[in-house]
Amino acid sequence: MSIREHLTELERRHENIEKELESTKHHPSIDELEIGQLKRQKLKLKDEISRIRVSG
Structure with a gap:
């Protein structure tokens, strides 16, 4: 799974x-x-989404 697909999920x-x-x-x-x-x-997911966006 690509980072983009993971982020979308x-x-x-x-x-x-x-x-x-x-x-x-x-x-x-x-x-x-x-x-x-x-x-x-929801907060945990939001944090993970933010982390991926910053590092990606």
Whole structure:
């Protein structure tokens, strides 16, 4: 997998987590633990995306 493909995959996963977060926030039974986990995953992906862009 090339760096560009890897970056595209990370961006796709980041976007999917964002959509899942939005969906979870509007759900009647909000699970704060799940929201926290999703936010941490999203931040981790964002950091990795930034790292690749800077080094690439």
